[in-house]
Amino acid sequence: MLLRQIFDPRLAQYAYLIGCPATGEAVVIDPERDVDRYIEAAEAEGLTLTAVAETHIHADFLSGARELSERLNVRVYVSAEGGHDWQVEWATDHPKATLLRHGDTFRVGNIELKAVHTPGHTPEHISYLVTDRGGGADDPMGLLTGDFVFVGDVGRPDLLEQAAGIEGVQEESARALYASLPAFLGLEDHLQVWPGHGAGSACGKALGAVPTTTVGYERRHNAALDFARAGEEAFVDAILADQPEPPLYFARMKELNRAGPALLGDIPRPHRVALQELAALTKDPNIVIVDTRTPRSAYMARHLPGALHAPLDRTFSTVVGSLVEDETRPILLVIDGDRVEEAVRELVRIGFDTIEGFVDEAQLEEWFAGGGAGATISEIDTARMAELWDDPRYRVVDVRSGAEYRAGHVPGATHVPHTRLPRLEDRLPRGQTLLVHCGTGKRSAVASAYLAARGHDVVFVDDDWSGWAASGKPVEQGQPGETSVAATPF
Amino acid sequence: MLLRQIFDPRLAQYAYLIGCPATGEAVVIDPERDVDRYIEAAEAEGLTLTAVAETHIHADFLSGARELSERLNVRVYVSAEGGHDWQVEWATDHPKATLLRHGDTFRVGNIELKAVHTPGHTPEHISYLVTDRGGGADDPMGLLTGDFVFVGDVGRPDLLEQAAGIEGVQEESARALYASLPAFLGLEDHLQVWPGHGAGSACGKALGAVPTTTVGYERRHNAALDFARAGEEAFVDAILADQPEPPLYFARMKELNRAGPALLGDIPRPHRVALQELAALTKDPNIVIVDTRTPRSAYMARHLPGALHAPLDRTFSTVVGSLVEDETRPILLVIDGDRVEEAVRELVRIGFDTIEGFVDEAQLEEWFAGGGAGATISEIDTARMAELWDDPRYRVVDVRSGAEYRAGHVPGATHVPHTRLPRLEDRLPRGQTLLVHCGTGKRSAVASAYLAARGHDVVFVDDDWSGWAASGKPVEQGQPGETSVAATPF
């Protein structure tokens, strides 16, 4: 048996290529939408992709299963569990698709994959028990756990309610997750665990940075499973506590993955936009300008009016996905020309297929030098914020997570997690200057850019929050009333 | 660490003596009521009992915990879990008692016992994780599982409803049991499992005849845990299917164990009854005559009028406990003089403390030879039953379990499990001759004796049921309507 873990560091996502060297066949599990990578990985190992399988309907990216299925004519395996609302619509009645129920198996050469229904993260979620029958074994080597069990954590059962906007189900999901634990804990210690996400994913809260683990190590050390020893109530309480707010675009991903993502074909190759073309584009209100430049001070000093600030790092998908609610809007990138493909892959993975073009830094300088329109956001540090925070002309806007906010915030600060701005921005006051801060300046830079583009009067606080309390400034704890997103669900 | 499993083969019950050789202290877990055995076992190992612990409120025997506590002044550990209705009343506020919550630990010398709440069989059930800290280990050696997990099976979650008469809770209990599984499955493979019952107990349906097992072996081979892999619904369905009818006295044991069994002191030593005394006793309607003679043909040929037939084997407790509903009635034994203590221990374990005396076989022969009153029950085989079964003067009474009955029975036969006769006997017709059969003649002998004593006109079918169908006689399957206990709950 051959196994390759294929990592997308941006989403901390693991797809898997599993092949049978004896027959030359291979399956890819949980591919992202730009599937050329999986096809090339299989070819490099001398294998032919004959199947693609999904563990569940993903929320953080668009699945490449349909893309692979249509492009290569491979067999598709998705879950038939979870009830009517959780069926993959495009696969239902598809001639190449097999809908798997708990206990169903399929083979890729001599490798057997067996579906194990493990709801919780989502109702239809299945894991795959992998047995290398070609190697003479009739017992499994490991479990592809998808978003069920991670290294050190379990998949979030609150995403449906938090992100997908399906109200009142998070406790039910947590109980379903608890009821799935015997399916994991019933396995032998030595089985490998091949998870769907690694450290940094929004699908769990305490994921380890070791790529794989074992049933036995998780049985001993997984923090979430540890709560399960104290029974169902203790588990449910612990698992729902202090989960970070998921990005808003997760709900859209769910819908698209269920319905079937549009076929992508080749990766889009946007052209370099000439300056005269840029003049027209900056006037088109439908265009979304995504400025990826670093450091953030470059953006604050001067940027195209209305441009979002979205550095091309692990936060890129989250920022663009959360702040641009309509993925059909065309995108103009401000970007280093060598990194265009990287950005494009990120965008298509979350459904932004129309990339109108790009300009690079040198062009931008030329644009401004030639008198092109530019905008600026002013910056302060927390020492200055300390002088202004209770001045009625200003309003502190805290864009950190709910857990961070509750642990301590500027008294009277309005709380809006930066990934929730499009839904909550209209509650921010228009007559005051917004002092936008987070923990380090990273998230508040993104939020400042967004709010400025929406016409607010914004000052960007570029500083570490940790210094605030240390210097004896006032701190309030707990829920603040109507100003927090937690008090006013969207 | 020292561990001794102390077996009661009649109830297939295991108590445990666990001691610390370094300090000379020991604890006994789940003792039966005749506690001299545990005290002697500890002494033989050079240990002093300093504690007694219970896993749960037992249904199949009276606990010896109170007896030990009062007699030796040892500390008592019982569960504080399960809610108000499941508190051990006698131990509440008792100065020597500690009520344990999930996660609580206590020590006996260098041995640590940790309570793990594992409801299902009963709501307050706890298991004990045993760690030999004297041996330098800080990880446990095994789990005392009580009636939670057995060798090859799990404890019945239906007993409360079936035996204790608490209606409508068996599904809830089965779900609670499912939710307890992570507490077991979360343990490492190499831990020993020390169960509360072995093969033959009425507290489970498929117990193995190996005295102990391991977490890993059960993870792989326990039939009940195997259902859990398919999720909660599959588990609940499987676990409630085809459980044998528990003996009626279980409900009484629950009540007495909760309230606190009467203190016993020394084991009663009944005297040999003189024949003139026997004459008086046989006329006393309050006396219960329990005839233990084997083979059963001896009883059928001639017995004291009104005597029950209860052979002194593994079924003795079940028969006496089920057929005598008032444990304060005095008992007269017909028994081999060498086996009186054996029978007395059986009786006090289920609360029959008043043993009036005994007569042996030779005395009985003398009694009959001297013209003493005797009664007889006639016997037939299934060939003869085949000639009579549809004759309206006769009524076939099937005293097997519900599962056996449903799998195939004489058409029109009335079904009454032999352990339920006191509650259902008044539904049997008085005008017909009852042809009482079971699978082999063993249970129908007991039932025939009971019914004859209650004034029915009885014929005992002493034959194997398996021959009936094989010889082409009519067989009906499934529920038969109002004549079955299943259709008419008590």
Next chain:
Amino acid sequence: MLLRQIFDPRLAQYAYLIGCPATGEAVVIDPERDVDRYIEAAEAEGLTLTAVAETHIHADFLSGARELSERLNVRVYVSAEGGHDWQVEWATDHPKATLLRHGDTFRVGNIELKAVHTPGHTPEHISYLVTDRGGGADDPMGLLTGDFVFVGDVGRPDLLEQAAGIEGVQEESARALYASLPAFLGLEDHLQVWPGHGAGSACGKALGAVPTTTVGYERRHNAALDFARAGEEAFVDAILADQPEPPLYFARMKELNRAGPALLGDIPRPHRVALQELAALTKDPNIVIVDTRTPRSAYMARHLPGALHAPLDRTFSTVVGSLVEDETRPILLVIDGDRVEEAVRELVRIGFDTIEGFVDEAQLEEWFAGGGAGATISEIDTARMAELWDDPRYRVVDVRSGAEYRAGHVPGATHVPHTRLPRLEDRLPRGQTLLVHCGTGKRSAVASAYLAARGHDVVFVDDDWSGWAASGKPVEQGQPGETSVAATPF
């Protein structure tokens, strides 16, 4: 599958009854010579013995395998491994015997036993992997380890050299034992380990008092296996260090077990000796008088001349086996009449079949009262020994183990482990009074009696050794020269 561990507390020996309830067949593993116990145990479970199996040629007791084979006509399984010198002679070419090689299997009903060659304790030693195929499993439930792995220890590889007098092999045996470890460590954690001895056996040095264990628990906590982690040399050094001197009779057991123990038939039932008969017996130099009375002060105060002191406790076999080198000599017991069978079983287990008769304590008093010959040994404590030890008229004789002796002893004391007296007694001085001490008075009582019977002038030191050094008396450490058994191997 049914499994019963059958314990002999004197030798801390475990035999096993393993049966198949489906077919009614059973095998007994490593029976002692009084085999009625195994036959009865099988019958009590409704099983018929069809086979007997040995793990190795025992040194601490006579095997009952031949006895069972001849009496019940069952099949015999012994090891064919270990080379020519280690073949069970009586079984070679026996029509009912099967000689097993590594990997061979046999079945008892649906239970499979597979021989695993595990030399070290002895060269031919095999363990049995037990699989309950009747229960549907095709993987083993446990390993019958004989004297290979115990709870917390491994079997001694030095016995052959130390006890059986085969010089220069203990290191080779320790290396063979090391090379056997993969056969154990290669097993899965959850397998049960059913050892041949428990706490108190002379076949290992640190056996735990829990009757069974698991591969995983031993992998984690077995002290001997722990040394193996540091490699072969560390293991060999540790395993040979400080093993207690084995009893001398072990060499004889080996020989008899290899050749085939004499058939025993029914357990001997010695008669109560009349006093006139006693007069004759006490004059017969061939008779061995074994005085089992407790406390030891009774013996010291007055005993039959020449009588050995051998309390009927866990040391009985060791004392009689070590101090009486010719097992054909007839034995006269001084004993409580209720415990005769107990003593007789102990004796036949180590080959003493001729028990001439017994007298009880009351008879003995009558004997002495009637002027019968008696002898006395005087007692002192360590305070008195401190006054005498360097007086040239006295010689301190230390009968503790070599390890105890080396850790600290009376300067100039002669060292003879009490189990080695017959081989070394002639090196003790005849002109001095021997002050015989041990750690508590128990072993020195035995040794004093033996030495007095051999004509030495003996004073019995009945005190705890631990007080000696604490009170500031002189202590010497290490080897003392030619007077120690360690310096003068036999």
Next chain:
Amino acid sequence: MLLRQIFDPRLAQYAYLIGCPATGEAVVIDPERDVDRYIEAAEAEGLTLTAVAETHIHADFLSGARELSERLNVRVYVSAEGGHDWQVEWATDHPKATLLRHGDTFRVGNIELKAVHTPGHTPEHISYLVTDRGGGADDPMGLLTGDFVFVGDVGRPDLLEQAAGIEGVQEESARALYASLPAFLGLEDHLQVWPGHGAGSACGKALGAVPTTTVGYERRHNAALDFARAGEEAFVDAILADQPEPPLYFARMKELNRAGPALLGDIPRPHRVALQELAALTKDPNIVIVDTRTPRSAYMARHLPGALHAPLDRTFSTVVGSLVEDETRPILLVIDGDRVEEAVRELVRIGFDTIEGFVDEAQLEEWFAGGGAGATISEIDTARMAELWDDPRYRVVDVRSGAEYRAGHVPGATHVPHTRLPRLEDRLPRGQTLLVHCGTGKRSAVASAYLAARGHDVVFVDDDWSGWAASGKPVEQGQPGETSVAATPF
């Protein structure tokens, strides 16, 4: 804890980056010589390399430990075990080096690595037990096994004798490997196994294509460990059977790694050689021309005189390392310009640092078109070989492995594994035309090129060997006498 497996697909070698996110420190284990890859990997994770550790003195590549140590001033950890001949000379007395003995530990942030001496593959070999103390665990997560245990196999104990030319040690090494097994088998099932090589390495014979495994899976399924169950002799026999002949350069790597590989600095960047320069180079007898072109027919049709044929695939290191015995000779590559860095990395990893330059295919065509010197080798298939093999003007030369040869070869064929040609080529006849074949044409192409360059009259057999016997042609089995390398060790 962070762990990244860094794969070199050519040598199927795994280095490991292990870091502590809390402190930002990281260690690299078993780096190859072009260390920029590890430095970049650490940086990408936000970590600083503070240590480098080796499992053993490698034979298949030059270690990057010294390079990293000197370039980054990091701490170096190497084995102090294995005796005087197996000390890493450059590290002895080096101020930054720590020599580890069995049981020694070191830390990188909160990650602990513990040395476990596991000789067999080499005498000084250590494995590292990795514990993530930062994650709260005090038990290990896995074992870095180096060349001790692989996925499905163990490291070859015969390399020292076979490749390093240390005669008579392979059995001793196999026994040492057996004695190391408890160090592995003593670990718990759930530990991850992070091996030093994957499928395709010459350091083992049956490595699986899954990147990591677990102790428990190997305990159950590792073919080599399975032999260990049958004892030491069975293991030694099995482990030494049919190992492929290792490449000759392994001996050189051992020496260089022990002494300390020369510092490399930046990766060499060879220049494109102009045609006039090529004319001079082709006449320099010290220059080694390495022609990497595919398909092999291109080389056979026309190549620079004296050029080796070495396709740039997984065999490249083996071919160049084996056929060029002096790594100081300058190399001229015939290669695709885009793949120069790839080839250079391969070369420096095995010590070829002087890469004089390269020409590409287009230049070569131009060279030949311009009348530059070229050479040709004629090709035949096996059908034609069947007509010539017993013609005395020809000699069949079989360049397959010994195991393949012994399984069946052309009668009278001379056997020389292609990796042993420099040592054995002088035994080939000069007066005959050599018909050079292997199994598929791949190895015989390499050998034909080498032999032609050495002045032999060569015909390249480009065909599958499997067809020979199938078509009824004569086949001889077993050893052929003096013509085989197996009969004439080097």
